Amino acid sequence: MEPMNEFLIKEEQVFSGGLSCRGCGWALLVRHLSSILGEKTVYVLPASCFSIITGPYPLNELKGTIVHTMFAAAPATATGIRAVLDRQGNEDATVAVLAGDGGTFDIGIQSLSGAASRGENILYVCNNNGAYMNTGIQTSTATPYGAITTTNPGTNFKNTMPKDLMGIIAAHNIPYAATASLAFLEDYRYKIKKAKKTKGFRLLMIDGPCPPGHKTSPDQSISITRLAVETSLFPLFEVDNQKYKINYFPEKRVPVEKCMKLQGRFSHLFKNNSANVIQEIQDYTDHNWQRLNELHKQSSSN
C-alpha cells in the first residue's frame, strides 16, 4: 500500500465525543461513511454498540438524522422512511441502516431479506465484529470458529463456521454488495461512494475491530483488521450486479494464525494444543478464498 498522503475526510460529519471504546471499529467506520453520505442522510439503527456510541439523550454524534429502531426491524423501518422521503421529493437523500452482526446475521435477517428482496433503495451497512458486543460479547452466527465469547466460554468455544452472509445477500440479486476493511480506507471509501450512487438495495460489510470483544490492544485495531485481509479471513470483494470482483489480492497470503494470535479470543487455541482447529480454519479460509477466486474469474470472463 502506498502512503496515502491525503487527508481523506474533507468535512467531518461526526462530532467528537462519541461513546465508543478505545480503538473501536464502529467509530471509524461511521466517521468515513458519514463523510461521504453527507448530512442529507437518515441513519436507521437497530440495537448495536453504535446506538449507544452515538450518544444518550440529549446528545448526537452524527450530523445526519438518526432513527433508532427495533433490533429485528431496521430494514423495515428504513423501508417506511425511504418510501415517505421519496414521496416528499427527497429521492436524493440516503437511507442507511447501521447494524451490527447480531442485528444482521441473526435477529435482523428476516427484515434484511425482506427489504433486499423488495429492492428497497436502502444502503445497509453491517459492522461485523463477530459477536454481540453491546451486550458484552455473546456468540452470534457471525462469530468465527474457535473464538471464545461469554456464551461460548473456555473449551466450549464457538465450534461452527460463521454464516456466509455475503453469499446469502448476493443470492438476493441486489445491485451491489461488498466487503470492506478499515485498514484499506481508500477501498472502503470507493465502495461507500459506489454504494451511495447505486440505486436499490446495497450492502456493505465491514470487518469491525473490537478491542474489548476480541481481547486486543486498542492500538492494534487497524493492524489486525489488515491482517484479516492479508490472511483472507476477511477478503475484500464486491458483487456488482451478480459479478464478483476481488478488490485486493494479498501479495503473499499470510497464515491465519498470524492474525488470530493477536486476538485474545483465540489465545486458548495456541495454548491448548489446538493446532487442528487452527488448521481447520486455515483450510476453510483457503477454500473460501479459492471459491471467491473462481467466482471472480467466472465473472471477469463473461
Place this chain on the structure above:
Amino acid sequence: MNNDIHTKEILKPVSNSKQIVEKYPRHTLKIIKGNFAAAEAAKLCRVGFVPAYPITPQTSIVERLSSIVAAGELDARYVNMDSEHSVFAAAMGASLAGERVFTATSGQGLFYAHEVLHAIAHFRLPIVICNVGRPSLPWNIWSDQTDSISQRDTGWIQFYGESSQGVLDTIIQGYVISEKLDLPVMVVLDAFYQSHTSENVWVPDSDLVDEFLPPKKRNGNEIDLKNPKDYGGLVPPDHYETFNFQYWRDITKVEELTDEIGQKFGEYFGRKYSAIEAVNIGPKTKMILVALSTITSTARGVINNHPEVGLIKLRLFKPFPVKSILKAFENVPDDTIIINVERNFIGDKEGAIAHEMKHALYGKKNKMYDVYTGLGGKDVPPLTIEKIIEKGFKDPEEIIWIDFE
C-alpha cells in the same frame, strides 16, 4: 349516538337516490363488510403509506387497499412486508418521516408486533391501525378480543367498533385524535361477525372527510433533512421519566377529546360518537351489561325485552373512560348490579372488562359480576344474553362461564 341503523331502520326499496342523500348529505349508502369499511376509511383519510402482511381474518383489508392503490384511487405507497413486525416497524419509519400511515393486523400478527407497538407509542407517532380480533394458539381464527386487550399497556388508544359504519367513522375520528395528541390509535373489529359481515354503511364523500380531517400537516416532529435529529436513542434514568410524564399528560386528555371529536363528527357527518354509550340507564335500572363490539348490538336487542336492564358499550377502552362511566352511574341506585361480558381471556380469574370497571367504580357500592362468553369465536346469540340477564347472580366472587352453565 344515532341508533337508526340498528334499531329503527325499516327495510324498503329505494326508488331514487335523493331519499338517501337527504338522510346523510354528502354520503353514499353502500353494503360492505367491516373489513372493506376499514379500507374505505383509510382511503378517505388519504393515508400515504400502507405496509401490509396477510393474516386471517384481517387480510381482506389490506387486499382491498392494494386494489384501491393499484387502481389509483389512493395516492399511497403500498408495501408487501415480510412480517407484522416489519409492518409496524415500517409504519413507524414512515410516520416518523411525516406520513399518514395505515395498516391492519390480527391476533398473531398483533402479538408479533408487540414490541413495535410500544416503540410507536413512545415515539409518539400518530398512526391508526385496524385489528381484527382473534386469539393465540392453539390455532383459532375467530372472534376474540384477547389479542388487542393484551396490548392494553403498550400505550395505544383503543376503540372497539360495533358496526361497519362505526369502524369507518372511528378510523376517521381516530386520525384526528391521534394527530392532535401524537398518540397511536387501534380500532378493533370483531372477526367475521364484523369483519366479514356485509351491512349498510353510509360512506361520506371524500371532500367532506377532507374538511373534517385535512391532509396531515408537518409540526416539526418529523424527520427534517435540513434539521437533523436523533430519534429514540438512549435516555438515561435521569430523563426517561420525563417522556413518561409528558405521555401521561396527553393520555389523560384522550377521553374528553374522544367526546369532543365525536360531537364534532356528528356536526359534519350526522352521526355523533362518544367514549362510551349508555343505553337505558337510569334510576330504575336493576342491571347493567357492559360489553364491547358486536355483542353490544345483540345485547341492545335483548334488553329491549327487559326495561330494567341497561347497557354500557365501551367504545373507547384504553385509556379507560373512567369519567364517562361515573357520569353514566350518576343516577344509578346502589343495588343495581353490573354484569361484564368478557370476550377475552387474560389468564386471570376475571376478564379485562372487570378489571377496568372495578377501577372505574372504586368506592361505588354496586355489586359486579363477571361473565365469560364467546371466546375463540363462539357465537353469542340473544339466548346467551338472555341467559346472562336471567342468571340470578348471587355471589360476585363467582365467575360465570355462561356457555358451560
Place this chain on the structure above:
Amino acid sequence: MLEIRGHARGGQGMVTAFEILAKICSQSGEYHVQAFPSFGVERTGAPIQAYLRIAKGTILNRSNVYNPHLVVVFDETLIEQVQVFNGLRKNGAILINTERDSKEFADHAHKVYTVPATKISLNKGLGSKALPIVNSAMIGAIVKILNSHIESAKSIVGENVPAKRKENEEAASIAFNSVVGNDKLNEYLLNLINQSEDDLTRIELHKETEAEEKKVNLKDLPRIPFWSQPISSNKTGSWRVLTPSYTEKPAPCTTNCPAGTDVRLFVKLTSEKKFDEAFKAIYNYNPFPSTCGRVCPHFCEQNCNRIELDEGLNVGAIERFLGDRSFENKFQKSKISFDEKIAVIGAGPAGLTSALRLTQKGYNVTVFEALPYAGGMMRTGIPQFRLPQEILDKEIKQIEDQGVKIILNKKVRINELKDDFDAVVVAVGSHIGSKMNIPNEEIVIDGINFLHNFKLKGDKFKLRKGDEVAVIGGGNTAIDVARTALRIGAIPTIYYRRTRKEMPAIAHEVNEALSEGIKIEFLTAPVKLNQNGKIDLTLIKMNLGEPDESGRRKPVEVKGSEKQIQVDKIIAAIGQRSDEYVFAGQKVKAVQGRINNDFGIPVFCSGDMSWGGTVAEAIGSGNKVAEEVNAFLEDLPFSNEKSIGNIVVPSDINFNYYLPTPRTQNPVRKTKNYLNNFEEVVKGLTENEIVIESKRCLHCGDCYNCGNCFNYCPDAAIFIDDENRLRIDYDYCKGCGICANECPCSAISFQLDEAVYE
C-alpha cells in the same frame, strides 16, 4: 451501616472488586452486604462508579450512595475529571491508588489512605499500562482499612478472579501491606459496620445531595424523544490513560552521519524539488557534498531502515547531485566581526571545514598548507577516476569565496604562529603510510605515497604494463592502489588478511575493483619478501579467531600454510599516521579538540590525526573543532556530548505503508580496457531519478503529513491547525494509540505522559 463509593474507569475491575469485597465482608455470616454498580453507557476507560454497603442487620436502602463514609479511587487521574469526593461524610475517609504522598490529598478528607495499586498490579502482570487491572490490589487495601483478615480475603480473591489467580492473590496481599496512612484503626468506619440493627432501621435523609441529583426542570420538558445537541459537549479526553503526541525522533541516517548532516531533511527537501534549500541543509554541515557524494562510505545509508523493506536509500547520489548543482551558485564572502585571528594548519577536509565555519562565524582565518595544492587526502589519496580534481577545485573555491584564505606551500610549526594568531587548529591529517614490519620492507612501495605521486606528478613508481603487483591491505587505499595499478597496465592482486565482510573499504568500490578484473585473496597475509629480480613473496593463510577491540575477528595464522609467489611490485596500504612536524618536537596526543600542551597559544586538533579516517569524519571533526574554538574565544560553554534520543529502528516503522521500490543505482561506466583510462567510473543521477530516489525515504521519525493519524482516528480527534500542521485534540483523544501504531515513520510517541501544547 458503612457506605463505600468507588470511582474507577470501565475495564479496571472495580465492579468485580466490590462484589468480592462483599463476599469477604459477609464470610462470617454476621454481616449483610450490598454491592452494585451504577450502570452507565460509557465504555472501556470511561469513569464509572460502584457502591458497597456493609451492616450488621438488613440493609434498608437500595439506592445509590450519595454520602459515603469511604471513597475509594481506583485511578487517581479521575480526581481531576470527576467529583469523586462529593458528599463524603465529615469524618469520612478516602483511599486513593497513587504513588504520591497522602499529604497531597489532605484537603479532601479527614483521613487519607494511599496505596500504589497500579504499580503493584503491573508488577504482577495484571492489565496493561493503558488499563491496569487494579481490583485485587484495591481489595487488599480496603481489607486493611476495614481491619479484616488478608489470608481469607486472599483466597476469596483467588476463587473469584477469572485468571491469574496467584498473581491476583499476591497483588491483594502486597497492597494490604502497602497502605499508607493506616497508623491506627479507623474506628469511625469500624463502628459504622457494627451499628446495631435498631440504628439501621432509621434511614438518614440527606436532602440536599439527593435532591440535587434528582432536580428536574418542569419547564420545557420534551414531549417526543428526539434531540439534536452535538455530542462534543462530552469530553472523552477524560478516558485517556496513554497519550499520543507528535514527537520528532532522530533518524539513523542523520545520527550516523559523522559530519552531522541532517540527512533526512535534505532528502525530504530534494523530494519536494526544493534543491537550493536541500543544498543549504547539507552545506550547513558539509562543505564538500560533491566530494562526499562520490567518496564517502555513506554512513547514512548503512542503517537506513529501508534496508528492511528492499534496499537503503541512495543518499550519496542525492548529495552528489545537490553538490554538483551548486557549482552555479554564488557564495557570499563572510563579514569579519571578531578581532581574533585563527590559523588552521592543513587544507584537508577537517582544516577547510573548521576554517569555513570560523570564517562564517566572523573570524579572520588563515589556512596554511604544506603542499602546493589544497584538499589534503581528498587531493592526494583519492584517484582521479573516483574524484575528478575539478570537482574538488570547485568546492575549495566555494570555501575561498566565502573568505577563507589558503596559503599553499607553507609547512608551518605551531610556534611560528603564536605571535600573529589567537588560536591554532591543527589538521594535518595522516599522510604517512604504516609499515608491515617484515624484513626487506624497504622494497615495498607505500600505497598512500603511490596514489599521491601518481595522481599529482604522474610517477608510476616504475610499474610496467603486465607487471604482477601485490597490493597488501583491505581499505579504500588498497582498492584505489589496485585500481590505479590496473590503469597503469599492471596486474594487481589484493591480499587481505580477513574476509570480505571485515573489509573496511566501501563495498561498492570493492565490487567495482572486482568487476574491473582485480583479484582479491582473502585470509592471506605477507610474512616474508625477497628481492630476486622479481620479488619472492611468502604468504600465509589466516583464520579468524576471537574478536579484537575493534569488534572484528582477529586473524590468526594457520601454521604451515605458507606459500611463495613471485611478483614484480608490492604496494602496501595497511594504514597511515600523522606527520608530527607541526608540533615542533613536543610529544602530543592529538585528540579531538583542545590539547593541553603549552605552545603559548591555544591549540586544537581535528581531522584524521585525531579520529576517523574518512572525509565525512574529518568534516564532522572540523565542524566540532570550530564550535570549540568559538566557545573558547567567546568564553561560552561547550560540550562534545550530544544526547540523541531514541533513534528510529526498523521495528518502529510500519512497512505496510511503503511500497517496495528498487533503489536507483548510479550508473557505472564499464569498459574492457582500463589502460590509461582515468575517467570517472561512477556517474551521477538525473534530476528526475534523484527526485524519485529521494521519495523512497521513509521519513523515519519525522511527520510527513501522510494523513494516517488523521484518517484512522476513530474519534475524529486529530485536526489540521492554521499552520497546516497535524494536531491532536486532547479534549477528545481517548488514547487508543491507533495513530501511533499506524504512523508509518514513528513520528508519534504513545506513553503515559500527559501531552501539553507548546
